[in-house]
Amino acid sequence: MVENRPILDFLTHAVLIIGIAFIAFPLYLAFVASTHEQTAFTSGVIPVLPGNQLIENYTIMLGTGISTSGAPPLSLMLRNSLIMALSIAFGKIIISILSAYAIVYFRFPFRMAAFWIIFITLMLPVEVRIIPTFKVVADLGMLNSYAGLSIPLIASATATFLFRQFFLTVPEELMEAARVDGAGPLRFFRDILLPLSRTNIAALFVILFIYGWNQYVWPLLITTKVEYYTVVMGIKRMAAVSDAEPQWHLVMAAVVLAALPPVLVVVFMQRLFIKGLTETEK
Amino acid sequence: MSTKRNTFPNFWLPYVLLTPQLAITLVFFIWPASQAVWQSFLREDAFGFATKLIWFENYSQIFSDPNYLNSAKVSVVFAVSVTALSMGISLMLAAAVDRLIRASNFYTSLLVWPYAIAPAIAGVLWWFLFNPTIGILPYALKMAGIDWNHIVNSNQAMVLVVIAASWKQISYNFLFFLAGLQSIPKSMMEAAAIDGAGPLKRFWTISLPLLSPTTFFLIVINIVYSMFDTFPVIHATTEGGPAQSTNILVYKVFVDGFIGLNLGSSAAQSVVLMALVIALTVIQFRYVERRVHY
Amino acid sequence: MAAIGLSNVSKSYPGGTMAVDGVSLLVADGEFIVLVGPSGCGKSTLLRMVAGLETVTGGEIRIGDRLVNKVEPADRDIAMVFQNYALYPHMSVRQNMAYGLKNRGTDKTEIARRVTEASGILQISEYLDRKPRQLSGGQRQRVAMGRAIVRDPKAFLFDEPLSNLDAKLRVEMRGEIRLLQRRLGTTAIYVTHDQLEAMTLADRLVVLNKGKIEQIGTPIEVYGKPQSVFVASFIGSPAMNLINASVAGNELRLGEMTLPLGERVIPQGPVTLGFRAEDAKPAISGANLRLKAAYVEELGSGKLLHSFVDGQRVVVWLAPDTQAQEIFTFSIDPSKMHFFDHSSGKRLT
Numbered sequence: 001m002v003e004n005r006p007i008l009d010f011l012t013h014a015v016l017i018i019g020i021a022f023i024a025f026p027l028y029l030a031f032v033a034s035t036h037e038q039t040a041f042t043s044g045v046i047p048v049l050p051g052n053q054l055i056e057n058y059t060i061m062l063g064t065g066i067s068t069s070g071a072p073p074l075s076l077m078l079r080n081s082l083i084m085a086l087s088i089a090f091g092k093i094i095i096s097i098l099s100a101y102a103i104v105y106f107r108f109p110f111r112m113a114a115f116w117i118i119f120i121t122l123m124l125p126v127e128v129r130i131i132p133t134f135k136v137v138a139d140l141g142m143l144n145s146y147a148g149l150s151i152p153l154i155a156s157a158t159a160t161f162l163f164r165q166f167f168l169t170v171p172e173e174l175m176e177a178a179r180v181d182g183a184g185p186l187r188f189f190r191d192i193l194l195p196l197s198r199t200n201i202a203a204l205f206v207i208l209f210i211y212g213w214n215q216y217v218w219p220l221l222i223t224t225k226v227e228y229y230t231v232v233m234g235i236k237r238m239a240a241v242s243d244a245e246p247q248w249h250l251v252m253a254a255v256v257l258a259a260l261p262p263v264l265v266v267v268f269m270q271r272l273f274i275k276g277l278t279e280t281e282k
Numbered sequence: 283m284s285t286k287r288n289t290f291p292n293f294w295l296p297y298v299l300l301t302p303q304l305a306i307t308l309v310f311f312i313w314p315a316s317q318a319v320w321q322s323f324l325r326e327d328a329f330g331f332a333t334k335l336i337w338f339e340n341y342s343q344i345f346s347d348p349n350y351l352n353s354a355k356v357s358v359v360f361a362v363s364v365t366a367l368s369m370g371i372s373l374m375l376a377a378a379v380d381r382l383i384r385a386s387n388f389y390t391s392l393l394v395w396p397y398a399i400a401p402a403i404a405g406v407l408w409w410f411l412f413n414p415t416i417g418i419l420p421y422a423l424k425m426a427g428i429d430w431n432h433i434v435n436s437n438q439a440m441v442l443v444v445i446a447a448s449w450k451q452i453s454y455n456f457l458f459f460l461a462g463l464q465s466i467p468k469s470m471m472e473a474a475a476i477d478g479a480g481p482l483k484r485f486w487t488i489s490l491p492l493l494s495p496t497t498f499f500l501i502v503i504n505i506v507y508s509m510f511d512t513f514p515v516i517h518a519t520t521e522g523g524p525a526q527s528t529n530i531l532v533y534k535v536f537v538d539g540f541i542g543l544n545l546g547s548s549a550a551q552s553v554v555l556m557a558l559v560i561a562l563t564v565i566q567f568r569y570v571e572r573r574v575h576y
Numbered sequence: 577m578a579a580i581g582l583s584n585v586s587k588s589y590p591g592g593t594m595a596v597d598g599v600s601l602l603v604a605d606g607e608f609i610v611l612v613g614p615s616g617c618g619k620s621t622l623l624r625m626v627a628g629l630e631t632v633t634g635g636e637i638r639i640g641d642r643l644v645n646k647v648e649p650a651d652r653d654i655a656m657v658f659q660n661y662a663l664y665p666h667m668s669v670r671q672n673m674a675y676g677l678k679n680r681g682t683d684k685t686e687i688a689r690r691v692t693e694a695s696g697i698l699q700i701s702e703y704l705d706r707k708p709r710q711l712s713g714g715q716r717q718r719v720a721m722g723r724a725i726v727r728d729p730k731a732f733l734f735d736e737p738l739s740n741l742d743a744k745l746r747v748e749m750r751g752e753i754r755l756l757q758r759r760l761g762t763t764a765i766y767v768t769h770d771q772l773e774a775m776t777l778a779d780r781l782v783v784l785n786k787g788k789i790e791q792i793g794t795p796i797e798v799y800g801k802p803q804s805v806f807v808a809s810f811i812g813s814p815a816m817n818l819i820n821a822s823v824a825g826n827e828l829r830l831g832e833m834t835l836p837l838g839e840r841v842i843p844q845g846p847v848t849l850g851f852r853a854e855d856a857k858p859a860i861s862g863a864n865l866r867l868k869a870a871y872v873e874e875l876g877s878g879k880l881l882h883s884f885v886d887g888q889r890v891v892v893w894l895a896p897d898t899q900a901q902e903i904f905t906f907s908i909d910p911s912k913m914h915f916f917d918h919s920s921g922k923r924l925t
Contacts, residue, residue: 008381008481015378019371020392023452026407027399029418033410041416048418095302102299107289114300121311123563127510127532128556131539131548132314132321155306172287173662176629181676181723182650185290191675195666214400216514221540232400236518239406248416255403255410262398270391277397277457288629291648 027259034058034253041248057253071238074254077231080149081213082261084230087150088212089205092159097197100163101189105175121156126218134221144225153218158280159204165279166200167193203276206269210262231258315556321549340550349526350534350551357509357530360444364512365504368448369455369497376459377485390460397453401446402514408446409519412438432520436527439520443528446519447512455500462496463489502566509558531555577762578640578730579605580626586634587621587787595621597787598635603731608757608764612774613784614810619767620735622784626765627733628652639730650679655724659736661716663708669695669719670704673726687726694725697756714745721756731763738773750777771811775799783807801914805921808850808914814880814891816914821849828913831886835864838910842924850914853880856892856906865906867892872900 029048033041036051061074071077103115126133133152142148170193178188219230229237235258238251266273325336344350379389396404411419412432420430432438466489474484490497513532516522522529522537529537532555539548580603587596596618603609611619624630626637628649637644644652655676663672670691677687695701698718708716717737724732734753738746754777757764768774774781775795783790783798783806791803802808808816821830823842828835828849856865867883867890879894881904892906915924 003475003481005481012378012381015374016389019375019378020389022371023393023396023449026404026411026449029411030407095306098299099303102296104286105289106292106296107285108293108296111296114304117304117307117312121307123560124311124315124556125510125559127513127535128552128559129311129314129318130536130552131545132317133310135317136310136314151306152310155303155311160303168286171660171662173658173660174664175286176288176627176649177656177658177662177723178664178675179288179290179629180627180649180654180656182679183675184650185292185295187679188290192664192666210398214398214402216400216402216517217536220517232402232514235402235406239409239518248410251406252410255406259399259403262400263395266395266398267391270394273397274394274457277454278461 027256030252030255033248034250034256036249038247038249053249057249058257061250061253061257071234072226072229074231074257076227077229077234078257078261080146080228081230081232081258083146084149084215084219085209085212085261087146088153088215089208091150091154092156092208093201093204095154096159097163097194097201099160100167101193103160104164104167105185118155118157118160122158126153130217130221137222143222144228146228148222149215149219149228149230150212153212153215159208162200162204162280163197166197170196199272199275200279202269203272203279205276206265206273207276207280209265213262234258318549318552318556321545322553323546324549325546336546340546341554344547344550344554349529352526353529353531353534356440356526356528357532359440360447360512360528360530361505361508363440363444364447364451364508365501367444368451368504369459369500371448372452372455373459375452376456376463377489379456379460380463381481390457393456394453396450397457399450400514401450401512402518404450405443405446405515405518408442408449412442432524434524436524439524439528443512443515443520447508447515451504451507455504458496458500459493462493466492498569499566502562506559506562506566509555577605579603580731580763580765581638582622582626582635583638584635585622585625585632585637587618587625587630588633594787596625599784599787599789600635601782601789601792603763603765606761606763608754608766608777608779609782610766610768610774610778610780611782611784612768612771612810613790615769616786617784618787619769619784623733623735623765623767626731627654627656653727653730654733655727655729655731656733656735657717657720657724657737659739661708661720661737661740663716663719663723665708668705668707669700669711669722672708672719673723676723676727690726690728691722694722697725697759698722713741714749717741717749721753725756725760729762731765732757734764734766736768737766738768739770746773753777772813775811781811783810785810801923802850803923805848805850805916808916812852814853816850816852817890817892818916819849819885819888819890820846820918822846830865833864833866833885835908836910837913840910840913840915840925842915846918847924848916848918848921850916851908851912853891854893855912856908858894858898859905859907865908867904867906868902869900869904 032047032050034057035054036047037053040047040051062078063075064073099114099118103111137143137148137152142151174192175188178192183191214232215230216233219228219233223229223233231254235251235254238254239246322340323335323337324333325340326333375393379386379393382389399407411417412430414420414431414433417430423430430438432442470488470492471484474488479487509530510532512530513536516528516530516533517536520528522533531551535548535551535555538544538551542548582599582601585596585599586594588594599618599622601609611622613619621630625632626639628644628647632645639652639654664675667675673691673694674687677690691704692701695704698721700715700718700722703711703715703719708719711719720737737753738749741749750773753766766774766777775798778795780792780794781798782792785806791798791807793801798807798811802811802816805818809818819830821828823829823837823844825844826837828837828842828847830849865885867881867885870882870884872894873880873882876896878896879898881892881894883890883892883904892904894904916922917924
């Protein structure tokens with residue numbers, strides 16, 4: 001449409017620029033803070049431009065961490081986060097795609113019951129069953145382990161529903177042709193359904209990686225040994241030292257490093273990410 | 283429930299395929315949830331020796347506890363504020379991006395990435411910005427005559443967590459609002475323009491009403507978000523204080539259970555929250571999912 | 577190659593609906609049988625039962641001499657061509673055609689040989705490495721047929737394969753299908769709702785209505801001697817004129833008109849008369865059918881006169897150079913008249 005509205009155009013751009021600034025501002029300042037030394041914060045004037053301590057600060061955090069905070073070096077925590085995020089993402093995708101396949105392509109007694117059992121998980125976020133779940137994990141000896149960090153989180157329903165939704169849109173004839181072509185259920189799954197599911201799997205992987213990486217409550221509860229701390233839950237320990245002012249330059253370096261991987265994933269895989277978001281909310 | 287017209291005839295295979303998910307669900311979701319319900323009917327003494335079945339006493343106790351009621355109030359204020367603030371800002375941004383003919387992808391990229399930030403990190407970031415000693419915002423506020431100290435001032439603590447929680451959620455709401463706006467047929471806007479409606483009028487009288495399924499959907503999602511997923515924000519910043527002013531219900535469950543070791547009360551609170559989630563999920567699936575299409 | 581026998585085959589759904597009701601049919605080895613009928617008549621269901629994609633709730637299906645009711649589609653040695661082609665979108669044409677053979681453990685050289693042969697016959701050799709989305713509708717249809725041919729099955733099953741093509745392509749492809757089947761000599765069961773397709777392709781037609789067989793016969797038989805009002809109105813275009821009339825003595829009363837019956841002996845009383853648009857010949861003397869033109873359709877090769885008799889619609893062919901008139905007069909040769917029972921719709925004599 002050809003409409004000449006210069007004021008509105010100006011406002012539109014102004015809103016966007018302010019919006020983007022508001023969105024970016026906290027992380028920008030954190031980054032700036034991470035490139036200065038401790039003294040920059042005690043002088044009373046807050047730095048708004050990057051300093052020159054970038055390499056030093058990040059090396060300290062990655063190498064030795066903040067000893068007074070009870071948190072291990074960042075490199076260890078980053079590694080734990082990575083393992084947890086990848087386990088959760090892969091684990092969830094695998095068990096969900098299998099369940100969705102069973103529910104859509106087979107008829108069997110208790111099929112609906114299985115569907116509802118899976119559905120229930122949507123209504124049981126970890127926050128409403130913190131203590132009993134902790135007890136189960138402790139009883140199974142899974143505290144302070146990668147298994148404990150990931151397995152309890154991989155059974156929720158959104159991924160299953162996404163795959164189920166997608167499978168329902170696959171044309172009937174494809175499966176029938178495959179059957180006539182001599183493919184049993186496993187071959188059909190491997191040769192036809194999986195390749196067709198590729199973009200959905202990729203989109204879901206992006207979302208689940210972010211979800212796994214950003215886990216807070218669960219790692220907080222079940223890791224009592226420092227070597228299993230993940231980076232997102234570890235941040236708090238560094239920032240909340242009660243006896244002294246936190247070493248902000250180092251804490252912010254940790255914050256930037258903790259936030260970076262998921263942000264990079266979103267930035268580089270934006271299309272897949274958006275697809276994953278909109279598909280899982282249907 | 284819709285299903286395929288043709289299915290494979292195997293008998294055992296589907297059960298095998300379902301076993302991993304069902305097993306994990308039963309062990310880590312359903313069993314603990316039922317344990318929470320069971321525990322809410324018990325009172326355990328301080329040393330864990332005697333456990334007494336007290337039925338609904340825990341429930342009546344929490345509903346008459348001023349701290350619990352305060353938490354409920356705090357949660358409502360928190361949820362409403364986060365939802366309103368986050369959705370308001372994101373709607374404006376989505377409307378702005380929708381107006382652009384070019385570069386919408388560019389702006390979208392710049393607005394979407396906060397989704398990847400963990401709520402805990404969002405909390406720490408804003409806590410840093412609002413830090414009474416070295417934060418940049420109190421510095422600026424002081425020049426406007428406002429003394430900021432969220433460690434002491436309850437209202438300011440609430441403002442802090444509301445902003446931190448909303449900031450993170452803006453990108454999510456933005457994406458859905460943008461998708462909703464972009465799905466409105468161009469021809470409808472053109473017809474309205476011919477009918478004499480300017481851009482603002484078109485937004486209020488056409489875009490907004492057509493956006494209502496998306497809006498309703500996002501309200502439910504945002505409420506669930508602010509009731510449950512914001513635990514890390516509180517835990518990483520105010521820890522429920524000062525003086526219980528940011529002690530939202532989900533945080534109280536954690537404090538009473540893990541720290542206060544009042545398992546029965548904490549379990550009862552969990553069950554109340556469970557009921558809330560169930561209600562919200564039912565609403566989401568029955569009334570909302572029907573009308574949201576992309 | 578094999579004969580296919582259906583004895584009293586039925587398909588019922590929980591709730592009582594009978595999609596197919598007691599169908600018996602013997603398809604000879606190498607025959608091209610067409611199942612034709614309106615939507616919902618059960619033809620697709622019947623085909624899918626032969627394929628093994630639907631379970632049989634009553635009766636027996638035999639391929640060759642083998643009872644196949646409980647046999648998996650893959651083991652029935654049949655090949656199917658679907659309406660939507662059902663090509664695997666992520667595989668190339670070559671891989672699509674090879675898939676069925678691969679699953680059966682055929683060795684690579686044999687697969688390659690068969691794919692080359694089939695794609696040669698169907699003229700799709702140049703597309704072997706393309707993906708389905710890069711092909712047009714007609715090309716995809718050929719690939720779907722190639723997939724079937726490559727298997728060298730006992731029978732081809734076609735489920736409305738041409739419905740998604742435009743009219744011109746349909747005519748072309750139907751000829752190709754016929755030639756192909758004749759060349760390969762494989763038994764074929766073909767489902768369509770298009771009576772023209774049925775007539776041009778079939779060795780024999782099976783007309784189905786509401787799950788039951790109305791008539792089985794060659795195209796000429798079904799066209800020339802429809803056994804019921806249903807078949808009469810379904811086969812042939814324009815549809816056969818069916819009019820309520822009554823027989824009195826040696827004459828047929830149609831509204832206010834009377835037509836001679838010649839040597840035909842028809843039971844007295846009310847009857848349904850059927851005659852084809854081309855069987856009413858313009859006549860001057862001895863003319864008994866007077867039709868007032870409601871409107872005339874110009875087809876180029878002739879004209880179609882639309883009229884009403886006794887409130888009932890009638891359509892008659894006119895020669896291309898016929899002048900416009902108010903009233904047209906025709907006579908109908910009694911031997912070309914069809915008579916159906918007034919209430920049951922079944923053919924009399």
